[in-house]
Amino acid sequence: MSKKYFLLVAFIFLAFVSFAQTGKITGKVLNSKNEPLQGVSIKITGAPGGTTSDVEGRFTLSLPTGQKYELTFTAVGYAAKVLSEVEATAGQVNEVSIVLEKGGTELSSVTVTSRRTPARLETVNSVIAFQKNTGTVASVVSAETIKRSPDRNTGDVLKRTPGASLQDGKFLVIRGLADRYNQAMLNGILLTSTEPDRKTFSFDLIPAPMIDNIIINKAFLPEYPGEWAGGLIQVNTKDIPSQNFFNVQIGTGFNTQTIGKDFYKVKGSGTDWLGIDNGFRGLPTGYKTKTDFDNMSRSEKTELGKSMPNIWTAEKASAPLNVSFQANGGFNTKLFNKTVGGTFGVIYNKSNRLIKMMNRRNSFSGNIISYNYDYEDDRYAQDVTLGALGSLSMVINPLNKISVKAIANVNTANYFTDRGGVDLDRKNEVKSSELTFKQNTFVTTQITGEHGILPALKLKWYGSFNILDGYSPDQRRISYARNQGSQDVYRLQLANSLSQESGSRIFQNLSDYIYTAGGDLSYNFNLFGQKQTVKGGYMFQVKDRLYDAKLFANYLPVDNDALRQLPADQVFAPGNFGDGSPTSNKIAFDAIKGNSFRYLANTILNAGFIQFDNQFSDAFRFVWGVRVENYDQLVGSVKASDPRHTHTEVRDFLPGFNATYKLTPKTNIRLSGSQTVIRPELRELSFLNLYDFELNASVQGNPNLKRTKATNVDLRYELYPKGGEVFTLGVFYKYFDKPIEQIYSEGSGGASTFNYQNPDQATSYGVEVEIRKKLDFVPALKNFTFQGNAAYISSKVKSDAQNIKIDRPMQGQSPYLINLGLMYDLPKQGLNATVLFNQIGERIYLVGDISAGAGSPDIYEAPRPVLDFQIAKKILKTKGEIRLNISDILNRTQYFYQNANGKDSYQKSTDPYRFTRKFGTNINATFNYSL
Numbered sequence: 058m059s060k061k062y063f064l065l066v067a068f069i070f071l072a073f074v075s076f077a078q079t080g081k082i083t084g085k086v087l088n089s090k091n092e093p094l095q096g097v098s099i100k101i102t103g104a105p106g107g108t109t110s111d112v113e114g115r116f117t118l119s120l121p122t123g124q125k126y127e128l129t130f131t132a133v134g135y136a137a138k139v140l141s142e143v144e145a146t147a148g149q150v151n152e153v154s155i156v157l158e159k160g161g162t163e164l165s166s167v168t169v170t171s172r173r174t175p176a177r178l179e180t181v182n183s184v185i186a187f188q189k190n191t192g193t194v195a196s197v198v199s200a201e202t203i204k205r206s207p208d209r210n211t212g213d214v215l216k217r218t219p220g221a222s223l224q225d226g227k228f229l230v231i232r233g234l235a236d237r238y239n240q241a242m243l244n245g246i247l248l249t250s251t252e253p254d255r256k257t258f259s260f261d262l263i264p265a266p267m268i269d270n271i272i273i274n275k276a277f278l279p280e281y282p283g284e285w286a287g288g289l290i291q292v293n294t295k296d297i298p299s300q301n302f303f304n305v306q307i308g309t310g311f312n313t314q315t316i317g318k319d320f321y322k323v324k325g326s327g328t329d330w331l332g333i334d335n336g337f338r339g340l341p342t343g344y345k346t347k348t349d350f351d352n353m354s355r356s357e358k359t360e361l362g363k364s365m366p367n368i369w370t371a372e373k374a375s376a377p378l379n380v381s382f383q384a385n386g387g388f389n390t391k392l393f394n395k396t397v398g399g400t401f402g403v404i405y406n407k408s409n410r411l412i413k414m415m416n417r418r419n420s421f422s423g424n425i426i427s428y429n430y431d432y433e434d435d436r437y438a439q440d441v442t443l444g445a446l447g448s449l450s451m452v453i454n455p456l457n458k459i460s461v462k463a464i465a466n467v468n469t470a471n472y473f474t475d476r477g478g479v480d481l482d483r484k485n486e487v488k489s490s491e492l493t494f495k496q497n498t499f500v501t502t503q504i505t506g507e508h509g510i511l512p513a514l515k516l517k518w519y520g521s522f523n524i525l526d527g528y529s530p531d532q533r534r535i536s537y538a539r540n541q542g543s544q545d546v547y548r549l550q551l552a553n554s555l556s557q558e559s560g561s562r563i564f565q566n567l568s569d570y571i572y573t574a575g576g577d578l579s580y581n582f583n584l585f586g587q588k589q590t591v592k593g594g595y596m597f598q599v600k601d602r603l604y605d606a607k608l609f610a611n612y613l614p615v616d617n618d619a620l621r622q623l624p625a626d627q628v629f630a631p632g633n634f635g636d637g638s639p640t641s642n643k644i645a646f647d648a649i650k651g652n653s654f655r656y657l658a659n660t661i662l663n664a665g666f667i668q669f670d671n672q673f674s675d676a677f678r679f680v681w682g683v684r685v686e687n688y689d690q691l692v693g694s695v696k697a698s699d700p701r702h703t704h705t706e707v708r709d710f711l712p713g714f715n716a717t718y719k720l721t722p723k724t725n726i727r728l729s730g731s732q733t734v735i736r737p738e739l740r741e742l743s744f745l746n747l748y749d750f751e752l753n754a755s756v757q758g759n760p761n762l763k764r765t766k767a768t769n770v771d772l773r774y775e776l777y778p779k780g781g782e783v784f785t786l787g788v789f790y791k792y793f794d795k796p797i798e799q800i801y802s803e804g805s806g807g808a809s810t811f812n813y814q815n816p817d818q819a820t821s822y823g824v825e826v827e828i829r830k831k832l833d834f835v836p837a838l839k840n841f842t843f844q845g846n847a848a849y850i851s852s853k854v855k856s857d858a859q860n861i862k863i864d865r866p867m868q869g870q871s872p873y874l875i876n877l878g879l880m881y882d883l884p885k886q887g888l889n890a891t892v893l894f895n896q897i898g899e900r901i902y903l904v905g906d907i908s909a910g911a912g913s914p915d916i917y918e919a920p921r922p923v924l925d926f927q928i929a930k931k932i933l934k935t936k937g938e939i940r941l942n943i944s945d946i947l948n949r950t951q952y953f954y955q956n957a958n959g960k961d962s963y964q965k966s967t968d969p970y971r972f973t974r975k976f977g978t979n980i981n982a983t984f985n986y987s988l
Contacts, residue, residue: 082143084153086114086130090588090670090678091190094132094157095455095509102127102139111396111455113507115297117389130155156190158722159675192670192680193715194276194727194771194787196827231273231288232789232823232850235869237797238735238767240285243292244462244503246521246573247282249600258290269295275789276715276771277731279666279682280577280592283711286733286767286791294462297398297450298387303988308381310981313948314411320376321437323473323492324368330407332441332469338494338530340564340607341365347607350648355637362611362646363634365562369492369535369625371437371473376409379981385446396452404444408979412436415973416478416753418803419955421914426969432478432487434751443467456509463503469496474750479541488547489536489559490625491750498526518576527567534561534750535625549621549628555610555649557748564607573598575664587672592682595665602658602739606747608649617642653744656701660739661689681714686734692742693760701744703760709734725775727787735765737797741813752972754801754809763815768792773825781842785827793819796854798868801903803913811903816856819867823850845877865915866901866961873898887931887938895923899963902953916971919952919963937986944979951975 086094093114100107101118104126110116120126131137135157143153188197231239236257241248248258274281274289281289326337341364344350350358385402414436418429443466450460476489503521510516536559537547550559557563577594611629613620620633620643627633628644635643668682687708693701713731720726743758773787795815802810827846832838852867866872877894903916924947929940953972954963 082118082120082126082128082153084116084155086110086116086132086155086157087190088135089156089158089190090192090672094135097130097132097135097155097157100129100131102129111452113458128153130157132157135159188783189725189775189777191272192678192717193274193278194729194773196273196275198271198273232275232791232821232825232848234287234791234821234867235798237738238285238287239290240282240288241290241292242282243464243501244294245291245505246501246503246519247596247598248501248523249525249569249571269293276727276729277711277713277733277769278680278715279668279684279711279713280594282596282664283684283686283709283733284736286735286765286769286793294446294448294464295385295387295400295402296448296460296462298389298400301386301388301390303386304384304985305988306381306383306983306985308379308981308983310379310381310408310942310979311376312379312408312410312977312979314413314975314977315376315409316378318376318411319373320409320411321371321473321475322374322439323371323471325471325494329439329471329494330441332443332467332471332496334494334496334528334530337366340530347648351650355645355647358648359634359637359644359646362562362609362644363631365531367626367629367631369533369629370490371475371492376411379406379408379979381406381981381983392451395454397450399449400446401448402444402446404442406440406442408440410438410440410977410979412438412977413975414751415970416476416751417969417971418753418809419913419969419971421955427481428479428969429482430478430480430487430753432476432489432753434474434476436472436474436751438470438472441467441469441471458507460505461503462501462505464499464501466499467496468499469494471495480538481541483538484541485538486541486543486547487536487538489534489750492531492533494530494532496526496528498524498528500524513581515579516576517579518574520574521572523569523571523573525567525569525571527565529563529565532561532563532565534563535559537625546622548618549623549625551611551613551621551644553612553614553616555612555647557608557610557649558750560611561649562609562611563747564609565605567604568602570601571598572600577666584671585673587674589672590670591668592670593665593667596662597664598660598662600658600660604656604658604740604743604745606654606745608651608654609646610649611644611646613642614639614645615642620644652701653746656693656739656743656745657695658690658692658739658743660691663687676719678717679714680716682712684711684713685709686711688736690736690739690742692739693744701760703742707764709766723777725773727771727773727775729769729771731769733767733769735767735797737762737764737813741797746810749811752809752811754811756811759813762797762813763795765796765815766794778830781829782831783827783829785825787825789821789823789825791821793821793867796867798854798904800906801913801916802906814858816854816858816863818856819852819854821850821852821867821870823848840882842880842882843878844880845875847876848874850874865904868901868904871898871900872961887935888929890928891926893925895925896920899961905955914955916953916955917961917963919954921949921951922947923949933986936988937984940983940985942979942981942983944981945976946978948975948978 086097088094095110095114097110097114098107099109099116099118108116108118126143127139127141128143129137129139136159138155138157140153188195241258270293272291274291277283326335328335341361343361343364382405383402385400387398387400389396389398391397414434416432416434420427420429445465448460448462450458452458471494474491476487478487479485480487501521501523503519505519506517508516534557536550538550539545539547573596575594575596577592579590579592581588581590583589620628633644635641635645637645664684664686666682666684668680671679673679685708689706690704692703693699696702711732711734715727715729718726741758741762742760744760746755746757748755768791770790771787773785776784778784795817796819798814798816799811800814802812825846825848829842829844832841832843850870850872852870854865854867855863875894875896879892881890883889897920899917899919901915902918905913905915923945926943926946927940929938931938951974952963952970954968955971956964956968
């Protein structure tokens with residue numbers, strides 16, 4: 058390292074640790090509408106000095122350590138509030154969030170327990186206060202809650218919120234509604250789907266340590282996007298810090314199904330450890346375009362195939378320990394007499410896991426059940442997450458602030474699947490494998506501004522540019538077979554035709570470029586002796602997508618039995634390739650042609666809204682308005698004459714209201730109603746048809762899909778007994794006009810197909826309950842806190858279409874969801890522990906096909922209990938922390954079953970499995986140190 062870089066690092070280090078002999082007390086002041094209060098006076102009892110809150114309601118006090126303080130908060134028109142027993146700790150931040158109630162000047166005393174653990178009780182209390190004072194039905198997750206769980210990404214965090222569950226480890230299901238019915242926002246800006254095959258946001262892209270808080274709206278407000286019906290998930294990343302800080306965390310761990318056992322790895326590029334392929338798996342330099350390749354001679358094509366890496370097997374090794382690293386820091390300073398602050402962070406995780414799976418196809422004839430095929434799959438996966446976060450904010454003056462935020466994340470799955478079993482349709486014993494590298498790169502850059510034009514008039518604006526790049530190079534599949542029950546040699550399934558199932562090499566690229574801009578004006582005025590707000594805004598979003606799959610396959614123009622008996626690491630050696638002529642008995646190479654393997658898409662969304670926030674009395678608040686969304690969508694091809702071309706433009710008026718009545722200062726009753734819309738995802742409208750090795754089926758789009766319109770009604774009772782405690786009970790009802798579902802059509806071998814359909818209508822209703830209660834009413838349990846939530850949900854699909862089964866639950870809907878947690882805290886000792894439990898009821902994973910009165914029954918996912926544990930201990934004078942996480946302690950098998958007797962519930966002794974998965978228990982230890 059050069060001298061100048063060494064000095065720069067030393068300077069940054071000293072800047073971060075210079076505050077270690079003082080303690081800082083920071084926080085945010087809100088009113089009863091969750092609006093930040095600017096200009097609140099904060100005084101220190103018995104000492105000079107103090108401060109005032111800024112445009113965001115934030116404040117910071119730097120105080121000598123070794124004593125406790127009493128703070129007084131005052132503002133015109135609000136009752137003053139006193140916080141006593143507030144401690145300043147060296148090198149620590151004590152965060153307190155304050156809610157001032159309207160009134161005179163009388164003081165209301167609130168006690169903050171003296172402790173060395175910063176920002177714990179206050180953080181929990183403020184989050185619950187935010188939920189209490191919000192104008193709609195919502196659930197809130199704080200950074201402290203995230204820290205207290207073993208969750209590594211946003212998806213795992215979200216599955217613990219009321220009425221939420223996770224599908225396939227990353228796709229959120231809220232209120233039993235499939236992921237397509239949810240919407241995601243990042244720092245107040247609309248996101249779009251991150252998956253090429255489904256309408257969903259993959260929440261595992263955002264590492265949990267980068268999150269400041271998450272708000273899940275379950276009732277629509279016109280100021281937010283209107284394309285959802287289950288939940289609107291607002292993920293907010295860390296912003297300007299209260300003080301300089303720098304944290305480093307390292308960790309290691311293992312999965313019980315990999316440690317001490319054989320593990321298979323595929324030779325890859327030198328940068329695979331970063332989750333990035335350096336071109337090793339890319340197409341040869343001789344390949345230019347599809348057209349150029351098609352114009353090549355057979356021998357030239359075969360030469361190109363021969364030049365590709367001859368790697369078709371995995372090497373046996375032992376799985377290394379999982380590793381994780383995290384570093385994040387922040388600063389708060391003055392620049393040109395302006396407050397400037399920022400945060401940065403990097404995170405790296407590399408894990409190894411073995412997923413043991415079973416894959417069957419069942420045939421039903423009355424009460425007789427037989428298997429068409431029965432496979433056992435072992436998937437050896439290496440997962441890498443590499444992420445970075447940066448933000449910079451400047452408070453120009455108390456009324457104006459500008460922020461810039463950027464997130465980059467690489468999320469990669471590199472796996473080898475080893476399959477063995479029986480194909481009874483073909484009377485074969487089968488040995489197959491798939492080598493896959495899936496690299497998802499997500500980048501977002503955002504700029505936002507908040508400006509107080511007049512004391513009563515505020516402007517907010519934003520702009521963002523998002524990139525989603527999905528890259529899956531050189532996906533390889535081979536299959537060997539021999540006659541069932543024989544001792545014959547296994548032969549490679551390579552014929553004189555091109556196949557995706559054996560001998561194939563597939564390259565997929567997905568590029569999304571998303572441009573978003575918008576803003577809103579809000580004006581405050583007095584009416585009925587209360588503060589009223591009117592807000593109007595506009596949003597514009599353009600999305601450009603290009604998806605391209607290049608499918609190639611090796612084949613034998615003339616059968617060569619001796620060649621097909623060679624093992625996989627020898628059969629595709631360069632010497633076994635011929636000249637591609639029709640009479641050759643050596644391997645030839647060509648592309649699997651078809652215009653359905655590529656599509657482009659463009660969408661333009663123009664949205665405007667007007668919203669009124671009326672406070673008719675101290676007890677009654679009514680938020681209402683309407684949003685108009687004009688959606689222009691082009692999928693397939695820009696040429697109208699192309700059969701892949703699909704163009705639609707629809708305008709929707711989306712009204713919504715939310716009424717809140719405060720029975721007492723601690724009790725709310727909420728009623729809301731709205732109209733929202735759910736549009737088909739681009740992939741679902743395309744003609745794209747690709748084979749899925751794991752499910753042994755293809756996925757086919759449907760250009761004739763229609764959008765879904767949803768009518769939503771919510772009623773909820775909320776009780777907030779004291780700080781950090783909550784009890785809510787709610788009911789909801791939803792009506793769907795033309796819901797979108799994925800239908801599974803059985804076929805022989807790998808000819809089964811997923812496609813998408815619009816049933817005529819569906820209804821859903823349910824009950825939710827949430828509780829968080831300190832157990833200090835029992836002396837022996839004074840350090841324990843219980844939290845839990847549960848939901849009961851019922852839904853029904855109806856349709857006149859002949860090929861859609863009716864009078865059944867909606868796809869992805871569970872009849873119940875349970876989340877339980879027990880937390881233990883010894884703040885003075887710096888010790889805390891958490892036990893978490895999660896379970897969902899049986900839900901339809903794939904809707905069965907009943908066309909022509911036959912077909913396959915629905916495939917259900919059976920309930921599966923999940924138990925997690927975490928314990929953490931402060932060390933090194935509270936600057937360090939060691940943490941032990943154990944995830945999925947029970948390690949129960951995940952069953953996907955079919956039930957031919959018309960029942961939904963899982964009957965283990967009689968219901969045949971369609972798939973099973975077993976993931977193993979993850980055990981991880983981390984060490985965190987704060988400078």
